[in-house]
Structure formats: structure tokens, C-alpha cells
Amino acid sequence: MRLREIGEFGLIGRISSRVADGAGVRIGIGDDAAATEPTPGRWLLVTSDMLLEGIHFDLAFTDPYRLGRKSLAVNLSDVAAMGGEPRHFLLSLAVPTGVTVEFLDRFTEGMLDLAREHGVTLIGGDTCRSSNGLVISVTLHGEQVPELVVRRGGARPGDHVFVTGTVGDSALGLELLRRGERRGWAVDRHLDPTPRVRAGLALAGARLPSAMIDVSDGLAADLGHILDLSGVGARLKLDLLPLSPSFRELAPQMTPNPSLLSLTGGEDYELLFTVPADRSEEVAPLLVETGCAATLIGEITDGRGLAVVGPDGREIPVTCGGYNHFAVA
Amino acid sequence: MRLREIGEFGLIGRISSRVADGAGVRIGIGDDAAATEPTPGRWLLVTSDMLLEGIHFDLAFTDPYRLGRKSLAVNLSDVAAMGGEPRHFLLSLAVPTGVTVEFLDRFTEGMLDLAREHGVTLIGGDTCRSSNGLVISVTLHGEQVPELVVRRGGARPGDHVFVTGTVGDSALGLELLRRGERRGWAVDRHLDPTPRVRAGLALAGARLPSAMIDVSDGLAADLGHILDLSGVGARLKLDLLPLSPSFRELAPQMTPNPSLLSLTGGEDYELLFTVPADRSEEVAPLLVETGCAATLIGEITDGRGLAVVGPDGREIPVTCGGYNHFAVA
Numbered sequence: 101m102r103l104r105e106i107g108e109f110g111l112i113g114r115i116s117s118r119v120a121d122g123a124g125v126r127i128g129i130g131d132d133a134a135a136t137e138p139t140p141g142r143w144l145l146v147t148s149d150m151l152l153e154g155i156h157f158d159l160a161f162t163d164p165y166r167l168g169r170k171s172l173a174v175n176l177s178d179v180a181a182m183g184g185e186p187r188h189f190l191l192s193l194a195v196p197t198g199v200t201v202e203f204l205d206r207f208t209e210g211m212l213d214l215a216r217e218h219g220v221t222l223i224g225g226d227t228c229r230s231s232n233g234l235v236i237s238v239t240l241h242g243e244q245v246p247e248l249v250v251r252r253g254g255a256r257p258g259d260h261v262f263v264t265g266t267v268g269d270s271a272l273g274l275e276l277l278r279r280g281e282r283r284g285w286a287v288d289r290h291l292d293p294t295p296r297v298r299a300g301l302a303l304a305g306a307r308l309p310s311a312m313i314d315v316s317d318g319l320a321a322d323l324g325h326i327l328d329l330s331g332v333g334a335r336l337k338l339d340l341l342p343l344s345p346s347f348r349e350l351a352p353q354m355t356p357n358p359s360l361l362s363l364t365g366g367e368d369y370e371l372l373f374t375v376p377a378d379r380s381e382e383v384a385p386l387l388v389e390t391g392c393a394a395t396l397i398g399e400i401t402d403g404r405g406l407a408v409v410g411p412d413g414r415e416i417p418v419t420c421g422g423y424n425h426f427a428v429a
Numbered sequence: 430m431r432l433r434e435i436g437e438f439g440l441i442g443r444i445s446s447r448v449a450d451g452a453g454v455r456i457g458i459g460d461d462a463a464a465t466e467p468t469p470g471r472w473l474l475v476t477s478d479m480l481l482e483g484i485h486f487d488l489a490f491t492d493p494y495r496l497g498r499k500s501l502a503v504n505l506s507d508v509a510a511m512g513g514e515p516r517h518f519l520l521s522l523a524v525p526t527g528v529t530v531e532f533l534d535r536f537t538e539g540m541l542d543l544a545r546e547h548g549v550t551l552i553g554g555d556t557c558r559s560s561n562g563l564v565i566s567v568t569l570h571g572e573q574v575p576e577l578v579v580r581r582g583g584a585r586p587g588d589h590v591f592v593t594g595t596v597g598d599s600a601l602g603l604e605l606l607r608r609g610e611r612r613g614w615a616v617d618r619h620l621d622p623t624p625r626v627r628a629g630l631a632l633a634g635a636r637l638p639s640a641m642i643d644v645s646d647g648l649a650a651d652l653g654h655i656l657d658l659s660g661v662g663a664r665l666k667l668d669l670l671p672l673s674p675s676f677r678e679l680a681p682q683m684t685p686n687p688s689l690l691s692l693t694g695g696e697d698y699e700l701l702f703t704v705p706a707d708r709s710e711e712v713a714p715l716l717v718e719t720g721c722a723a724t725l726i727g728e729i730t731d732g733r734g735l736a737v738v739g740p741d742g743r744e745i746p747v748t749c750g751g752y753n754h755f756a757v758a
Contacts, residue, residue, distance in 0.1 A: 126472055126575065126578075127578070127580065130581075130658070131511065131580055131581050132476065132507040132508075132510035132511050132581070132641075132642060132643060133474040133475055133476035133507050133508055133510075133511045133513065133569075133571065134474070134475045134476070135472040135473065135474050135475075135511070135575075135578060136472065136473045136475070137472055137473075137575075138467035138471075138472075138473055140469060142467075143455055143464040143465065143466055143467075144464065144465045144466075144467055144473065144570075145462040145463070145464050146462055146463045146464075146465070146517075146519060146552065146553060146568075146570070147461065147462035147463070147553065148519045148521050148553065148554050148555050148566070148568055149521070149555050150521040150522075150523055150555045150557060150564070150566055152523050152557065152559060152560075152561075152564070154560050154561070155523070155557060155558055155559065155560060156557070178461040178462050179461075179462055181461035181462075182460065182461050182462045182464070184462065188475075190475060190477045190568060192477050192478070192479040192566055193479075194479055194481050194484070194564070223475065224475060224476065224477065225477050226477050226478050226479045226566075228479060228481065228484060228485070229484055230481060230484065231481075231483050231484060231561075232481075232483070232560075232561030232562060233561060235479070235481070235523070235564055237477070237479055237521055237555075237566040239475075239477055239519060239568040240462075241473075241475070242462065246455070246464075246466075249455075249456070249464060251456065251460055252459075252460050252461070312461075313461060314461060329459070
């Protein structure tokens with residue numbers, strides 16, 4: 101069944117019928133605006149990400165279910181990086197008329213399944229027609245008491261640098277997809293990343309991180325944001341970067357420089373954070389129950405810029421420059 | 430200068446350098462998420478609208494300054510229709526690489542000028558490249574104490590139906606633009622609509638409206654939403670509809686049925702609301718200082734559906750069906 105047969109209000113009805121009541125929601129889908137009741141004493145955390153077909157995703161690579169999950173996951177990851185608790189979100193969709201209702205049902209199912217896993221509720225958004233590919237825009241609200249919110253600018257010389265999970269998998273997965281692969285760990289990491297919401301909350305709750313960001317542009321670029329805003333430098337040891345067994349096996353077949361891929365590959369959606377050295381040992385036990393470990397990969401220096409030290413002790417030149425969305429491919 | 434020369438971070442920097450500090454903003458542009466401090470005792474009102482080039486706007490018709498204003502205005506109108514006070518917003522932009530920096534500067538200027546007029550602050554968003562036209566997604570936050578929030582579902586039989594300003598101008602303006610006209614009242618109303626924020630706040634503050642919505646899909650369709658959600662009907666008198674002098678002059682040259690255009694034409698962004706009959710006389714004096722009048726156009730009935738009565742006393746068949754974004758043109 102094609103979308104034009106059910107129309108805009110049919111689509112909204114199909115989505116809203118699957119949305120359960122959520123805590124704090126006073127007016128949900130169906131009025132001029134949604135209304136929520138903020139928790140007294142907490143700040144509202146807000147983030148928004150837009151995903152375009154042909155730029156951020158390729159329908160030849162992903163399926164609608166995982167696309168729905170990822171569209172919400174990238175926003176959950178931003179709230180996690182602030183140490184926040186995600187609460188409510190809005191979904192705006194521009195849909196080509198030829199898209200099937202089944203596609204949108206699966207997309208919604210994926211998104212709402214991930215929402216349920218994190219206790220967040222869809223409260224509104226917008227739908228319209230697109231003449232040029234699917235456009236997905238999600239705005240997510242989270243909350244946190246002011247004193248636990250973690251920013252990017254608080255890293256201090258001597259702090260230890262940690263990253264959760266493993267890095268480079270998503271970039272490797274994308275390269276594998278381009279070469280025709282459709283399965284496996286790295287591909288899954290690219291198409292269905294795991295936002296580290298529980299880890300972010302646990303770290304913030306213990307007031308451990310002096311600064312935190314999620315790895316979306318790539319480890320080096322995102323660490324660069326922390327360094328710029330904190331006015332500090334960092335020294336990383338390349339052989340400390342946490343790499344998955346799949347990455348160790350497959351990356352050398354894909355690129356002559358796998359280390360560089362793990363440093364610059366984007367979209368891992370891991371948490372990158374700094375911790376005062378004297379509290380560094382608290383990280384591991386704190387994360388045990390969150391289902392993801394963190395690895396110490398270097399330390400903050402009082403210089404400027406990022407220094408990456410190779411296994412031979414020599415410094416490797418790395419640029420901190422983030423992914424430029426407007427560069428011509 | 431082309432966008433690719435300044436890059437994503439250059440664009441973000443250019444926008445954020447123009448944003449002044451705003452009340453309630455704790456973390457603005459530049460971290461993983463923005464943070465605001467909700468006003469105790471108030472609900473958060475949230476609305477999101479996405480505008481696509483080729484669907485919602487035509488760059489042959491509009492200029493970037495007015496496009497920036499309208500992208501925010503449509504969201505301000507939604508918060509106005511809840512009786513809310515707009516506070517903060519996020520802007521997500523997908524930009525074709527060929528777009529000039531000057532275009533984006535003017536777009537930002539228009540948006541931020543309207544923001545200033547209403548005391549709202551840009552706090553975040555997203556930017557990326559588009560391979561198929563400009564995409565604009567705005568999410569706006571407003572606030573209001575729970576007892577003053579106005580919903581769509583509260584209309585009761587006997588209530589009077591009002592609409593602010595004049596209707597049909599925007600649809601007329603679009604038709605004039607299509608015929609090559611670039612100036613005049615109706616064209617301005619289409620390209621730079623006035624969100625009725627002050628009127629919405631004044632009405633809500635006096636607890637006058639039993640139901641309220643903004644006219645985006647067309648008067649008949651939007652009244653239809655109030656009727657559906659309130660479980661009531663309505664009778665409108667066609668010759669009571671407020672029409673501008675421009676509409677009265679030009680609409681008959683454009684269409685054999687100008688009345689139908691005023692009933693079904695969308696995007697006027699006026700407030701359509703119902704008021705208990707015994708308080709109907711309070712509307713006019715209340716709105717004097719808001720700069721827009723409201724006109725009594727009919728009443729709520731205990732039937733179902735919308736009846737429109739012509740000048741001869743006979744009923745005119747009108748469908749309440751809203752604009753179907755997925756219908757094939």
C-alpha cells in the first residue's frame with residue numbers, strides 16, 4: 101500500500117496509535133503543540149538531528165527498522181553525552197509519495213522499540229511530502245539536575261581520557277556495506293549503533309567526568325571539540341584504542357592504515373570523556389552494570405592540540421578537523 | 430562566497446555569533462545538547478515544522494530574509510494557538526553546497542529578527558549538506574501555566590466562533606505569485622505571515638477560548654479539527670468571514686468562487702477559536718492592544734460537521750477535509 105492512499109492524517113494516526121502514554125506527557129500527538137510537565141529542579145536538555153537519504157543513509161544498505169532505531173539513537177547519544185536522562189521526542193518526516201505504508205510501519209516500529217528500551221515517548225512532530233528522498237528530523241528532550249550536567253569544556257591538564265566500547269567499527273561497517281557486505285558486527289554497529297545512555301547517566305551521577313562528548317565525527321575530531329572548549333591539549337596512545345575483534349580482523353584488509361580509521365572514523369556513538377586522574381579507578385566498577393566498559397586511552401596536557409603516540413613511541417600527525425558536511429565529495 | 434568554503438563549523442559559527450543571550454538559557458549552541466531552565470509551575474509546549482524547497486516554498490517566489498521569518502513564524506503560530514509564551518527554538522538546516530553564504534546570512538537575519546520581536550532565543554539545532562534542495566526544520570519551545578493552556582477539544586454547543594485578522598489572503602498571494610506578481614498585501618501575507626502570539630496570550634490569559642487552533646490547512650479544515658476533537662458541529666455565515674480589501678478586489682479576478690478560497694485557503698496563520706456565548710463581548714476589548722481584531726463568524730452546534738450558510742440563507746456544501754500532503758498534484 102502506498103502512502104498516498106492513507107494520506108497525511110492516516111500516517112499520523114498509524115504512528116500515534118502505537119504510542120503508549122508516557123510519564124510527564126500532558127498533551128501528546130494531535131494538538132497544535134505537545135505539552136510536557138518538566139521535573140522541578142531539573143534543566144531541560146534538547147538536541148536535534150536531521151538525517152537525509154543519500155547523505156546520511158542509503159536505503160540499499162539499511163532496512164527501515166534499523167533506520168528508525170538509528171534516527172532516534174543519534175539523539176539519545178547526544179543526551180547521554182550531557183549525562184542526561186532522555187524523556188520525550190518529536191519526529192518530523194518528509195516522505196516521497198512512492199514510499200510504502202509497510203516501510204513506514206517498520207520504520208516507526210524500530211524507532212518506538214528503541215524508545216521503549218530507554219523509556220522515552222513520542223509526543224509530536226510533523227509529516228509532509230518530499231519530492232527528493234526521505235528526510236528524518238528528530239528532536240529529543242532529556243533532563244538532569246544542573247549540578248550533574250556534563251559539558252565539553254571542563255577537561256583539565258592531567259585528566260585521564262576514556263572512551264566506552266570500541267572505536268572504528270562504524271566506519272569499517274560503512275566501507276564493508278559499500279563493498280557489498282550486509283552482515284556482521286561492524287555492519288551492525290554502523291546501521292544500529294548503541295547509544296550509551298546508561299553509561300552517561302552513571303558517570304554523571306557519580307560526578308566523574310570533567311568533560312564528555314559522543315563520538316559522531318570521529319574520535320580525534322570529537323576530542324578536538326573537548327580540547328578547544330577546555331583550552332587544553334591531549335596525548336593519546338594509539339595502541340590503547342579499544343578495537344573490536346572484527347575490526348582487528350577486517351580493517352587491515354580494507355585500509356593500509358587501520359589505526360587512522362579508528363581515530364577518524366565517525367558514527368561510533370561511544371562516549372568520550374575525561375576524568376581527574378585521582379578518580380580514574382572509579383570508572384571501571386561504575387560501568388560494570390551499564391553493559392559497556394570504558395578504556396583509558398591517554399591524558400589531557402597543558403599544551404594545545406592532540407598528540408597521538410604510536411607503538412614505537414613516536415608521534416603520529418593527526419588532524420583534529422571534524423567531518424565537513426559541506427565538503428565536495 | 431559558497432558554503433563549502435566556510436564549512437559546517439563556519440556556518441554554525443556565523444549563526445551563533447548573531448545570537449544574543451536569552452532568558453532561561455543555561456547552555457546554548459555548541460555542546461552535545463542545549464540546556465534551558467524551565468519556569469517552575471509551567472508546562473513546556475513543543476512544536477516542530479519542516480519546510481522543504483519545492484514543497485513548502487519556491488526560491489523563485491520568496492527571498493531568504495522572508496523565508497527565515499516564515500520558518501519561525503509557522504512554529505510561533507502553533508505555540509500561539511495553545512495560548513503559550515514562546516521561549517527557545519532549534520534550527521536544523523540541510524543546505525545544497527551551491528547555496529551562498531550571503532543567502533544563509535539573510536535567512537538567519539530574517540529568522541533572528543522575528544525571534545527578537547517575540548523574545549525567543551535560538552539555542553541549537555543541526556546543519557548538514559543536502560543534495561536535493563534546502564530543508565528547514567524548526568522546533569520551538571513555549572511555556573504556559575497548565576490552567577491557561579488552550580486545546581482543540583473544548584468547544585461546546587452554543588459557543589461563538591471567532592477568527593483573527595482576515596482569511597484567504599495567503600492562498601490568494603500564492604496564486605498571484607504563480608501568475609508572476611511579486612508585491613502587494615496578499616503576496617506579503619503569504620511570504621511573511623504574522624503569528625498571532627500576543628493575541629493568543631491575551632485570550633488564554635483571560636481564559637476566554639474554549640478551543641483554539643491556527644489556520645494553516647484552511648479555515649474549514651482547521652475548524653474541522655476543533656469539531657472532531659470536541660464532538661460538536663458548527664454553523665458559519667459566509668458573509669461574516671473577514672476579508673481584506675485586497676482579497677475583495679483581486680480574488681474575483683482569480684477564481685469564480687472567492688468565498689471558497691477564503692474557506693479553504695491555507696497558511697493564513699490566524700487564530701480560530703471558540704468562546705462561550707455569554708463572554709463573547711469580551712473578545713474585542715481584550716484584543717485591542719494586541720494589534721489584531723477578531724471577527725465573529727458563526728457558532729458551535731450540537732450536531733456534527735460544518736454547515737456554511739450563504740448570503741441567501743441556503744447551506745453551501747463544504748468539505749472539512751484538510752490539505753493532504755501526500756495527494757498527487
